[in-house]
Each structure stands twice: as structure tokens, then as C-alpha cells.
Amino acid sequence: MTQKYAVVLAAGQGTRMKSKLYKVLHPVCGKPMVQHVVDQLNKLDLDELITVVGFGAETVQDQLGKDSHYVVQEEQLGTGHAVQQADNILADKEGVTIVACGDTPLLTESTLQNMVEHHIQTEAKATILTAHAEDPTGYGRVIRGGNGEVERIVEQKDASKDEQAVQEINTGTYCFDNKFLFEALQNVSNDNVQGEYYLPDVIQILQNQGETVSAYQTTDFSESLGVNDRVALSKAEKLMKKRINEAHMRNGVSIIDSDNTYIGPDVSIGQDVTIYPGSIVDGKTLIENDVTVGPHSTITDCHIGPGTVVKQSVATNSLIGSGVQIGPFAHIRPDSSLGNDVKIGNFVEVKKATFGEGSKASHLSYIGDADVGSGVNIGCGTITVNYDGHNKYMTTIEDDAFIGCNSNLVAPVTVGKGAYVAAGSTINKDVPAEALSIARSRQTNKEGYASKFQSNKKD
Template identity: 50%
Template sequence: MYKCAIILAAGEGKRMNSDTPKVLHKVCGKEMINHVIDNIRSCNIEDVNVVIGKGAEKVRKGTKSRNISYSVQEDQLGTGHAVMCAEEFLKGKSGSVAIFVGDGPLITESTVGNLVNFHEEGEYSATILTSIMEEPAKYGRIIRNANGEVEKIVEFKDCTPAEVKVQEINSGMYCFDIQNLLNTLSKLNNNNNQGEYYLTDVIEILKKEGKKVGAIDVPVEEITAVNSKVELATAEIIMRERINKKHMENGAIIIDPKSTYIDWNVKIGRDTVIYPGNVLQGDTVIKDGCTLYPNNRIDNSVIESNVTVQNSVVLDSNIGENTTVGPFAYIRPDSNIGKNARIGDFVEIKKSTIGDGTKVSHLTYIGDAEVGTDCNFGCGTVIVNYDGKHKNKTVIGNKVFIGCNSNLVSPVVLEDDTYIGAGSTITHKVPKGSLAIARAKQVNKENWVYDKYNKR
């Protein structure tokens, strides 16, 4: 049977107190609405339409990679009106349409699939996602008859005192038979306390027409919408717990999940140990057997097997097997660190390749450089890659030894097996196997201090 989906994302989200449309706020590194879209797509529902309104262009931009269509709700006149705005999307279609909210990122792939399957297998005209809450607050109430069948949904502001006590609430997410939904939308009115067109009224209309309405109960956390920065933080906690649990089930060791922050798309291998305070972002891949000591930030990077990273930042880079990084290293974008290498404390690497077995142990800057294998950088080495207008490249061969406090002024080449004397400033090519010393000759002026200050 044909399936499609509509996502309601036209609300202004005033309580978010933000210039960013509500549905574009991120939970664990991904926009809320894109969580919803991706879970829908994971259930083989390809035809997805998003109803946009406030901040429409920003929402288009934030979802453009998802290959979806859009409907526009110029005036926010209720959820029923929002679906009316998507009638063109539904016309000519038959089958099922699932309706979700763009600010409900905690809905799971499993629940999306169960909702549609339950709806179609039961041959319902409409199916509602519901949940039981001890304190339902301002959610709409599910009103059932004596036989336990759904009769209607009543919005909180329209509830009678008896209806307010009902604990089964409406999630605002549904599945409908497309033709039944289209036939009913024209019958909606705004004769209510809000003066809005409620999508919930469709349920009562269908029941009065003798149509079959079902409901499926899910955990309340899945249907919780985000309407404020406080609720956004709560959603982040729930999503983070899910993500961390998944990685632990797949073989990672997370010492303290509550203080470990892993984005939705990160991949982690078996037996990798992650200490508290780690922030793993973007499309990062951490392979088997790594150790991430506390307080690293790793973003869009690949960390090969058996790497140790300690209190460091790695951005858009690759780290080879058995390499150690940190503490307090800064690996900037477009850097590639080889196998069995050492990037030590207070070392900064920028847009450079570091060969296998090379050691950069401390207090060193390497920028725009190509470094070979088995090299050694002494403490305080600086590659001087910027001349005030342009970045220039330095090429360093294999088995090069660079003494402490050396400056390599780019562009410059150090060929294989060369030595650089400590304190040198190198501005010209150093041939293979050579020792380069570029510093003033030491001169000792005896008794100079005594003469100057008459201290003899």
C-alpha cells in the first residue's frame, strides 16, 4: 500500500526565544526535524511533505539535503489548517498518510513503523499515537466510550472538569486513510476557545460517520514535543542516553554515560574506552581498541584502531593506528597523522601530513607541511608558514631530526636523514644527510658584566 508522511513545522516557537526556527534546533548534533524525517525514511516512506510557515526559508535550507517537498501555511490557524495547507500534496493519492510534528525528535523508527503497520493491518480510517501521563497538564485528552473505543480528542482548553482528569493524552501524531482525511478536512470549523481549526476534530467527525478509529500507546518520552530551551535540554538528555546505550551494546566502554556527549551519527568500535567529558561530533569514526581519556573534542574525524587521545581537540582530520595524541594537542582541519606517531602536549598541527613513527612531543607548531616517517621534532619547533600574505608549504623527508627551538621558514625543504641544530632558523633547502646550523656564533666577552656595573 502507498505510504506518505506530512510533518507539521510551521509554528513560530515563541517560547524558544531564538532567531532560529524551533524545528532547526539540534538534538545530539542533528536538527529536530531531520531526526523526524530520517526516522520516517528508515521505514521506507519516501514521499515526505513538510508544512512550513515562520522561518520558512531557513527550514527549507536546513532540510534541503533530505529531498522532500513543502507546503506553506502563511497564517497559523491550528493543526487542522496546517494539514489543509498540504491538500495539494495529498490530492490524487490513495493509501496512508502519517502525520508527525517537526518539534518531536524523540519519536523512534520503531514507533513510526508500528504506527503505520497497526493502522493498515487494522484497516482503520485514523490511528492516533497516545500515551499515559500521571499529570497530563495541557495535552489534549483521548476520550473513549464504555467499550474502550476512541470517541474523540478534546483539546485541554475545551475540556470539561471530568475530561481534564483523563490521563491518556494525544501526541499530535496520527496515521490516516488519505481519502477519508481529505473528505473530512472540509468539514472542520473553528468554533472553539482558540478560534483554530483542530486536526483532532477529524477524529470525532470520522466516528460520527461510522468510521473505524484506532489508537496505539507509546512511552511518553517518544511523543514529547520541544517548546523551550529547557525542554530542548531534556530531549538532549534522553537522546544522549539512547545513543550511549547503543554504543555500549555494540561493544564500546563508556565510563560515565551521563557525562559523555556523542552525536547521533558517530561510529565507535569494540573495546574502545571513553572516559567522562568526551565530546564526539559530526561524522566521527572511532575504531576498535582506542582510549579516549577525559575531555577530548573530536569532530568529523577518523581515529584508527588502538589510538590514545588525551585532553585534546581533533577537527576534520585522520589519526593512524597506535598513535598517541595529547594532552592538550590541537589537530586542526585537513591533517593526517600516520601510524605509531606521537603528537604530544601543546602541539598544534594545521593542514599537514605527519608520517608513520614521527614524534612531535611538545610545544611545537606544524602548519601547511608534509612530514615524512620516523622524524623527531624537538621542543619549541615552529614551522613559519605565513609570510603576511600567503601560506607556504614546508616539505620534510624521512628520518629528519630537528633540534629544540628551531624555526623552519616556509617554503623550505629538508631532505631525508638531515639534522637541524638546536636554535636554528632554516630558510634554505637542507640536502640529504646534512647537518644544518643557522644561528650566530657564540661569543663570550670576559668580565663584561663586572666592567659594566663596576662590580670588581
């Protein structure tokens, strides 16, 4: 079985982005560009993946973590020089090496895999990933011979009129016989205007040695897009969004307005899910069957069970059961868990709280650092008073309890099973099971006071 390696070029500063954020870390559909590239490559069951870092090295390593090994290109002396930094790790190994740029987020696993297979089948020492461009202006042209093998790559400025008419372009992604790659790199010269060592020069060196150079043409031109400025970044975002949304629709998801729905690349969605306009679903969210999202909902890193509705609300890093009703205008903050058939209504905020099956907080409440049992009704305006300015404390509401409107539950406190808390109460002591707790001032009526008050105002 052929050993497979990859080198990701991610050392350039990206000055045209005009940003303090390192270029390859700019996100496309919520994920940094270089992470897109590494994720697709790692699906190929690689034996080694190396990312060449330079500017912003630490931030790139923080992002990719254990998804890659790293080498540093201290001086930016061209793409050939960048690949050479992996010499100590790869040079003596047998197999195939893919070289891809960290600013090409639209590359796909299937295209990369097809390129590798084509490379092996043609017994080539180098294979260029190409694409058909309706307007090839600015791209290097791939000139083929009569037998279909690549004769040369001609840059736009060096191309003749006939060569400029060629619409097959070099995407900048390659596949090499690993040993031949690193041997050829030793012979790459920097005798050019920029004084840099260019990776495409390896192609000419291999051809001069009589070695086979082939090309594999992707069917999707968008995969060739390299992001060098904010205009290209916006284009990549649009293309990626379209690709993601179309894939979900083909798998049984109804996206009412695809142009105004944003779904991250790592989101999983079941069948018969409906997503309304203005919604954002990202992170590693999992949405099961028959869920309704939106309009204008934002869901990040959540697991949502079947039949749940999240309407005009925000949910983050939480577990949401089946048949749950959320919103409109609710906020489910991190580390919350909502059991089946829970209702979280308008202007309710839940933070680090657990709700048992069938419990309800229908409107205008804050439930934070709380363990709410099943069958609990939390009335309008209820607050779990969880913070004393230094520490957070827990509120426990046991099964079937009823919390009246405008109640303050001052933690740490427990409301027992089946207990009632009267409306307007401030509870700072435990309430026994089945008890009624009333904690409010006695009402006093002063007869005739209003008339006397109005008379004093006139004087």
C-alpha cells in the same frame, strides 16, 4: 506494497523559546530538532517527505537540504491548515501519510514503523500515536471504547473528572489514509476561540463518517515530548543523551561517567572503546575498536583507528590512524591526517597536515600546511611558518628527517629524507637529503661582562 508519505509541521515561530533562532533549529545533542524528526522518518523508506515551513523557511531548507520537499504556510492558521499546504502534492495519492511535528526530536524509527504497521493491520483511516503518562495534566486524553477503538480525544480543559483520570495521552503524531486525510481537511472548521484549523478535528470527522480510528501506544513516554521552551529543550537534551549513551554501552563501549559524557546521534563507536568524563564526541565521527577518549576531549567529524588514545585534546574533521597517541592538550584542526603510530604530544597544534607512520611532534609545536613523512621527529618548539599575511605555503618534511628544537621552517620549503635541522635554526631554503642544516647566529661569549653589568647597575 503500501505507499508511505510524511508531513513534518515546522512552520511555527516558537516565541516561547525567546530566541532569534527558529524553534525547530534549536539543537538536541548537536543536531537540530527538525533534523532528528526528518532523519527518523526517512528511515521508513518513504515515497515522499514534505516539510511545512513558515517562519525561518530558508534556514530550515538550508538545514534539511535534499532530505525533504517543502511547502510554505504563509499564515499560521493551525495544524490542519499546515497539513493542507501539502494538498497539491499528496491529495490524489493512495497510501499512508504520517504527520509529525518538527519539535518532537525524541521520536524513533521503530515507534513510527510500529504505528504504520498497526494502522495498516487495523484497516484504520486514522491512527493516533499515544503514550502512557503518569501525570497526564495538560495533555489531550485518548478515550477508547469497549472494543479498543478510539472514541474521541478530549482536551484537558474539556475533560470530565473521570476523563481527566485517563493516563493515555495524545502525542500529536498521527498516521492517516492519505486520501481520507485530505478529503476530511476540506471539512475542518475554524469556528473556535483561536480561529484556527486543528488537525485533531479530522479524527472526529472520520468517526462521524463511521470510519475506524485506532491508536498505537508507544512504550516510551519520552517520545511524546514536544519542545516549546528552553526548559523542555534541556529535558529533551538529557533524555536524548541518556538514550544515545545507553545504546553505545549496550554495544560494548565503556562510558565511565555517562552523565558527563556527550555523544552525538550520528556517531559510530566500535567495541572496547573507553570514554572518560567531560568528553564530547559529535558530528559523523567514527571510532574503531579499543580507542581511549578523554578525559575532557572533544572530537568532531573524525575517523579514529583502533587502539588510538585522545587524551584531553581537541580533534576536528580529521583522519587519525591506529595506535596514535594524542595529547594531553593537543589540537588537531581540520583536514589533518595522522598515520599509524603517530605521536602528537602536549601543546602541539596540527592544521591541514599529513603525518606519516611513526612520526612524532611530542610537544609545543605548530605544524600547519605540511606534509610530514614517516619516521620524522619534530623537536619541541618547531613552527612551520606557513603564512605571509596573504597566502599559505606548504612545508614538506621527508621520511626519517630530524628537526631540532626551536626551529622555524619558512614555507615553501622542503627538508629532504634523513636530513637534520640543527636546534634553533630558521630554515628558508631547501635542505638536501642526508644533510645537516644550521641556520643561526654564531655564539659570542664576552668574558667578565656579567660582573661589569652588575656594577653599572649599582652606580
